[in-house]
Amino acid sequence: MGMAIWLKQLVRGGRGMPPAPxxxxxxxxxxxxxxxxxxxxxxxxxxxxxxxxxxxxxxxxxxxxxxxxxxxxxxxxxxxxxxxxxxxxxxxxxxxxxxxxxxxxxxxxxxxxxxxxxxxxxxGERRQSHRVPVGFDLAPTADLRDPESGRTWQADILDISAEGMQLRSREADAGILAGDLLWLDADLPQPAGRLDQPVRVMNVRRESQGERHMLGVVLLESAPELAEFVRRVELRRAARRRSA
Structure with missing residues (x-):
């Protein structure tokens, strides 16, 4: 094993040491x-x-x-x-x-x-806010990145709340586990706009039909503009139902 690799393992958790936070x-x-x-x-x-x-x-x-x-x-x-x-x-x-x-x-x-x-x-807690589905009419996507390894994934955003969102991975074997800390990058309509946020993966499950995985994530930093975006989506859909 080369000296550089040995030193990296030593710093990141090799030789029995805990991984860096x-x-x-x-x-x-x-x-x-x-x-x-x-x-x-x-x-x-x-x-x-x-x-x-x-x-x-x-x-x-x-x-x-x-x-x-x-x-x-x-x-x-x-x-x-x-x-x-x-x-x-x-x-x-x-x-x-x-x-x-x-x-x-x-x-x-x-x-x-x-x-x-x-x-x-x-x-250790479930989300408290209401989620609104966005996958059908808006079809937004998100990029997930592991800040430690640099690995990235693409996912479709299915629904959004002020605290987090549900995603569908585009890879058959995403290799993402519950508890993982990742970075999320997504472009949403205004007023949310560009989201560049750390998230925690709360749950991972395979789709009932297909090979892709469903991911539930929570934001680790508050995003007031996301709460306003969710509110506007709900108002727009309520108006659409009244006019139908």
Whole structure:
């Protein structure tokens, strides 16, 4: 194995090291700074315990949280964090790196825990907004890109909500899995226009007839113009039904 390939594997997760977090993971975590999050630990008997804490900061190689009271968390302990981000709640596996302190503005600094950065976040909530079908009359398409490998896919947009959309992949074997973080690029009619957004794949299923796959994705950043686009599509269709 060449030195360049070995170094790339070492940085990206080879030799037993966790893969580097994607930009979308960092974006979700940074949006949650100074907000309450949940920390899940596993006791010696195997039972899980959920602790309430606050995400204090996101560093280049770690996240810092307020230390839960009466917690017996040791360096190296496997943990899980639950944060509220774009598109819902997300979970990520981390490890405790050690204890520390965070300036509080008072006489005493705030006790903290340093945690490893999660390499990925998994969505845990369904969408809350209504979707409108657009595949028949507008026939929009989208390009999906894996920011890590650079691989791209084309997909047809079937329906859209203010939080996400349902796509049909054009490849028979898309190789996309639930939980993947991808970049979506799509041109929609105004007022939405060009969408260039990170998305999380929430579900993947094969079409009942055919070889292509259906993908449900949620946006990781809010897009007010998309909500307005959905509203206008619904108004236009309601007017069309009244005049029929």
């Amino acid at each position: 994607t930009g979308a993971v960092l974006r979700i975590l940074r949006q949650a700074v100074r907000s309450d999050i949940q920390l899940v630990r596993w006791r010696d008997d195997g039972a899980s315990e959920t602790l309430q804490t606050t995400l204090m900061s996101v560093e280049r190689s770690a996240v810092v949280i307020s230390r839960p009271e009466a917690s017996l968390i040791r360096p190296g302990d496997p943990l899980e964090i639950v944060v509220q981000g774009g598109g819902g709640r997300f979970r990520g596996r981390v490890r405790c790196l050690g204890q520390g302190q965070f300036p509080s503005g008072g006489l005493r600094p705030l006790p903290t825990l340093r945690l490893s950065l999660p390499s990925r976040l998994e969505g």
